[in-house]
Each structure stands twice: as structure tokens, then as C-alpha cells.
Amino acid sequence: MHVLILGGTTEARRLAEILEDRAPRLRVTTSLAGRVTAPRLPPGEVRVGGFGGAGGLAAWLRAHRVDALVDATHPFARTISAHAAEAAAGTGVPLLAVRRPGWVPEAGDDWHEAGSLAEAAGLLPALGRRVFLTTGRTGLAAFAHLDTIRFLVRSVDAPEAPHPRHMEVVLDRGPFTLDGERALLRRHRIDVLVTKDSGGAATAAKLRAAREAGLPVVVVRRPPLPEGVRCAADPDEAAHWLLTHGR
Known part of the structure; x- marks a missing residue:
């Protein structure tokens, strides 16, 4: 099974670490946008750079035989999230978004x-x-x-x-x-x-x-996810979904 993680966040790195620990035979590729000079690299394969829009991402999914796509980008990365949803829909690759819960105001704020x-x-x-x-x-x-x-x-x-x-x-x-x-x-x-x-x-x-x-x-305020995209609140929940999907 080949999993592509659209990363660059703490959640993406943690997900790659969990998968390496729980499913070492799983092939995991993390894609980084390349906007940070010295990013913290996750375990597994890493690619850097854009895909060329939703069409380019869909072509990459097909060419590299990706079985599951995880959008673990920043909550404000609206463009890549939209491209991920479009590419997943066009290729039939299951898509999961990982989004940490937003902040909530407290007394005194x-x-x-x-x-x-x-x-x-x-x-x-x-x-x-x-x-x-x-x-x-x-x-x-x-x-x-x-x-x-x-x-x-x-x-x-x-x-x-x-x-x-x-x-x-x-x-x-x-x-x-x-x-x-x-x-x-x-x-x-x-x-x-x-x-x-x-x-x-x-x-x-x-x-x-x-x-x-x-x-x-x-x-x-953060932008909403594309309509119909399944969402996990943390890397553990995402890993459970991936491993269940893999079986």
C-alpha cells in the first residue's frame, strides 16, 4: 500500500512516524511545498515542490500507484486542499484530511x-x-x-x-x-x-x-474543507483510518 501525505505540518510528520512504527512495510511518501528553507523532514520518502495543480497531482497519484491520499497541510492551505479533493475525486483514490481543532476563546479573551x-x-x-x-x-x-x-x-x-x-x-x-x-x-x-x-x-x-x-x-478564521472530504482530528485517528483501509 502506498500512502501520499501532503505535509509540512507537525501532524504530517507525526503521522509518518506513527505509520513507520505501526506498519513498517507500508510505503509512505510525504510531499513538501518547498517554501521553508530547512524543513523538518519526516521518516519515509520525501518529495519537494508542487504538482502543477489538481491535474498534475492526479497524474502523480496514478503514476506512483497511490492507494490513499492524506491532506495534512496547514489549515489555511486552501489551494492545495482544493487540488487534493479534485484529484482524489478524479482518480478514485480515498482522501482523508487531518485538521487539528481550532482555538476557542476563553474567559478574559x-x-x-x-x-x-x-x-x-x-x-x-x-x-x-x-x-x-x-x-x-x-x-x-x-x-x-x-x-x-x-x-x-x-x-x-x-x-x-x-x-x-x-x-x-x-x-x-x-x-x-x-x-x-x-x-x-x-x-x-x-x-x-x-x-x-x-x-x-x-x-x-x-x-x-x-x-x-x-x-x-x-x-x-480558517477556510472550510472542500465539501464531502472526510476529516480526522489528529494523526492517531488518521493512522487508524489508513491501516483499516489498508486491510
Whole structure:
């Protein structure tokens, strides 16, 4: 049985590790987009780069005799998720999406939801002037016009233009500690946090730090999965589905 994991996330790496441990004879290939300079590689085979759209992915599934496709990409990777659904439907390859649960506001949170990065940018002038932007290095163009706001941008790799004029960049990779997030907010005098609803524990400490500091948080809602796609909440659930399917 050959499983293709569309990866790049903690869940994708963990799924590959579980399959290596529980089913060592299973052939597992993880596909990475190639946007991160030094990605953490999972066990098994690894390919890097795009497929050339849904048609290219479908051709790859056929050429490499893939028996099951797992979309374990980032919850905001809307394009590849749509391509995966289309390619799976066109080839008859079973598709499973792995999506960690989204974050839920707690008592004391001051959350402002946005449907897109552009909508999030529109909320900022009324909320503060020193923004901790944790939406990644792509999509910064949505905030480039906000010349009266100073941004602290955190990403794994350096962002490219267009981006905000007043911007300081912190290159770092999670998981992040609560003490570290508290110190960062104080050191940079942050008064607004902007984040995507990525879910998971690796980057959740910033939400608690913002809650303790009484800061408003702009949360960009995640896009829905393509209609009809089966979903697992974690790698263990995905592995169970795969191994049951394999038998």
C-alpha cells in the first residue's frame, strides 16, 4: 500500500512516524511545498515542490500507484486542499484530511474575528499601533498600506516584499513557551496580536500571554474543507483510518 501525505505540518510528520512504527512495510511518501528553507523532514520518502495543480497531482497519484491520499497541510492551505479533493475525486483514490481543532476563546479573551487577512488589516487602526503579526511571511501585502502602525512579524523564513513599511522581523519556529511570549509582548510594547486560527499547542501560548496582558486579538478564521472530504482530528485517528483501509 502506498500512502501520499501532503505535509509540512507537525501532524504530517507525526503521522509518518506513527505509520513507520505501526506498519513498517507500508510505503509512505510525504510531499513538501518547498517554501521553508530547512524543513523538518519526516521518516519515509520525501518529495519537494508542487504538482502543477489538481491535474498534475492526479497524474502523480496514478503514476506512483497511490492507494490513499492524506491532506495534512496547514489549515489555511486552501489551494492545495482544493487540488487534493479534485484529484482524489478524479482518480478514485480515498482522501482523508487531518485538521487539528481550532482555538476557542476563553474567559478574559478580547477576540475580534476576521474572514481574511485584508479584513484583519481593516480592524487594526481602531485597536492599536504596535502589532504582533503571527500570520506567517506570506500575505503581508494585506497590511502594507498601514503606515501608522508598527509591526513585529514572526516567521520561520524572512518575508519578501510587499510588506508593511514599519516592520521588525523575528525569525523563529515553534513551539513557543508562555514565558517567552510574555517577555516578547513586554519587550516590544505590543498592544494588538494578529493570528490565524491555526489551532494546536505549538503556538497557543501567545493567546494566553495576550489574555493575561488584556490585549485585543484579531483571529483570522480558517477556510472550510472542500465539501464531502472526510476529516480526522489528529494523526492517531488518521493512522487508524489508513491501516483499516489498508486491510
